[in-house]
Amino acid sequence: xxxxxxxxxxLTKNGIITAFLFVGIxxxxxxxxxxxxxxxxxxxxxxxxxxGLILAYVxxxxxxxxxxxxxxxxxxxxxxxxxxxxxxxxIVATAFGAxxxxxxxxxxxxxxxxxxxxxVSFVVGALIALAFGYDDAIxxxxxxxxxxxxxxxxxTGTALGAGxxxxxxxxxxGLVKSVLVMIGTPIVAPFIGLNNPKSAMIFxxxxxxxxxxxGGLAATDPRLVPYGAMTATFYTGxxxxxxxSLLYFIVRALFS
Amino acid sequence: xxxxxxxLLAFCMLFGMVTGDLLxxxxxxxxxxxxxxxxxxxxxxxxxxxxxxFSLKPLxxxxxxxxxxxxxPIVVAMAAKQNVIAAVSSGWLAVIAGVVAVVVSFAxxxxxSSIGEKSEPLPKExx
Numbered sequence: 001x002x003x004x005x006x007x008x009x010x011l012t013k014n015g016i017i018t019a020f021l022f023v024g025i026x027x028x029x030x031x032x033x034x035x036x037x038x039x040x041x042x043x044x045x046x047x048x049x050x051x052g053l054i055l056a057y058v059x060x061x062x063x064x065x066x067x068x069x070x071x072x073x074x075x076x077x078x079x080x081x082x083x084x085x086x087x088x089x090x091i092v093a094t095a096f097g098a099x100x101x102x103x104x105x106x107x108x109x110x111x112x113x114x115x116x117x118x119x120v121s122f123v124v125g126a127l128i129a130l131a132f133g134y135d136d137a138i139x140x141x142x143x144x145x146x147x148x149x150x151x152x153x154x155x156t157g158t159a160l161g162a163g164x165x166x167x168x169x170x171x172x173x174g175l176v177k178s179v180l181v182m183i184g185t186p187i188v189a190p191f192i193g194l195n196n197p198k199s200a201m202i203f204x205x206x207x208x209x210x211x212x213x214x215g216g217l218a219a220t221d222p223r224l225v226p227y228g229a230m231t232a233t234f235y236t237g238x239x240x241x242x243x244x245s246l247l248y249f250i251v252r253a254l255f256s
Numbered sequence: 257x258x259x260x261x262x263x264l265l266a267f268c269m270l271f272g273m274v275t276g277d278l279l280x281x282x283x284x285x286x287x288x289x290x291x292x293x294x295x296x297x298x299x300x301x302x303x304x305x306x307x308x309x310f311s312l313k314p315l316x317x318x319x320x321x322x323x324x325x326x327x328x329p330i331v332v333a334m335a336a337k338q339n340v341i342a343a344v345s346s347g348w349l350a351v352i353a354g355v356v357a358v359v360v361s362f363a364x365x366x367x368x369s370s371i372g373e374k375s376e377p378l379p380k381e382x383x
Binding site: 019020022023024026027030045048049050051052053054055056057059060061066067068069070075078079081082083086087088089090091092093094095096097098100102103105106108109112113116117120121124125128129132134143146147148151152155159169171172173174175176177178179180181182184188192193194195196197198199202203206207210211214215218221222223224225226229230231233234236237238240241 | 295296
C-alpha cells in the first residue's frame with residue numbers, strides 16, 4: 001500500500017508531467033488501434049480525440065465533476081495541458097509555415113463565414129428554444145447564443161439577465177456543438193470538400209468553436225489547422241459582440 | 257538557440273492576446289476578439305519577412321516546430337477534460353440545438369467555398 005500511496009502522491013504533485021505521460025500513452029494506443037482495427041483508414045489522431053472524449057465521460061461519471069478525467073486527482077495536470085493557455089500556444093505555433101497568400105485570398109470569404117456562422121447558429125438555437133416553449137426574447141437570445149459557442153451563451157445570458165437554468169442550457173448546447181464538431185469533422189470532410197486551406201478557413205468561421213475546430217481539423221488533416229483556427233478565434237468575439245446587442249434587439253422586436 | 261524560437265512564439269501569443277483584449281474593450285465586448293488569430297498573423301508576417309531583415313536559424317525554428325508538433329497531444333488532453341457528461345445528459349433542447357447548428361453550418365461550407373477563387377486540395381501526405 002505504501003508504494004501506491006507514494007505513487008499517487010508523486011503523480012498528483014507532478015501533474016503536468018503525468019499529463020505528458022498520459023497523453024503519450026493515449027496517442028500511442030490510438031495509433032495502434034487505428035493501424036490494427038481500421039488499417040489507418042480512421043486517422044490515429046481522430047481515434048485519440050474520440051478516446052479523449054470517452055475518458056472525459058468516464059472521469060465525469062466517476063467523480064461527478066465538470067472537468068472530465070482531470071477531476072481525478074492524479075490526472076489533474078491534463079486540465080493544464082489541455083487548457084486554453086497551452087492550446088492557444090500550440091495553435092499559434094501551427095501558423096508557422098502557413099501560406100500568407102492563401103490567407104489573403106480567402107480573407108474576405110473567411111470574414112463573411114464568421115458573421116454568417118454566428119447568425120445561422122444563433123437563429124437555429126433561438127428557434128429551437130421557441131419550439132421548446134422558451135418564448136421570451138431573453139431566453140431565446142441566450143440559448144441562440146449558446147448554439148454559437150458555450151462562451152457566447154453565458155456572456156450573453158449574463159449581460160441580458162437570463163435565469164441560471166437558461167444559461168446552463170446555453171452552455172450545454174455549445175458543448176454538444178463542440179463535441180460533435182470534434183467527432184464529426186473527419187467523417188463529413190470528404191463530402192463537403194474540406195481538403196484545402198480556403199474551405200478550412202470557411203469551416204473555422206462557420207463553426208467557431210475553437211476546441212471543436214481545433215480537434216476536428218487535427219483529426220482530418222493537421223496541416224489545415226492554422227487556417228481553420230485563424231477564423232475560429234474571431235468567432236467568439238464577434239458572437240459576444242452581436243448576440244447581446246443587434247441580435248437581441250431583432251429577437252425582441254419579432255417576438256414580444 | 258531553441259529558446260529563441262519558443263520566446264518568439266510566446267511574444268506573438270502575448271501580443272495577440274493583449275491586442276484581442278484591447279479590441280474587446282474598444283468594442284464593449286466581454287471577450288478576447290481574435291487574439292489567437294492576430295498572434296498567428298504576426299508569426300506568419302515575421303517569418304515571411306525578407307531573409308535580409310529577419311531570418312530564423314534552424315535550431316530556433318525547432319523551438320516553434322516542437323510546439324506545433326505538440327498540437328495533437330494537447331488537443332487530446334483538451335478532449336479528455338471536456339464536460340462530456342453535461343453535453344450528453346443535458347436534455348433534448350441543448351442536444352437538438354447543438355446538432356442542428358452543426359448540421360446547418362456543415363451544409364454551408366460547400367456553398368461558401370464556391371465564392372471567389374478555387375483553392376486546390378493539399379497534396380497527399382506520405383506517412
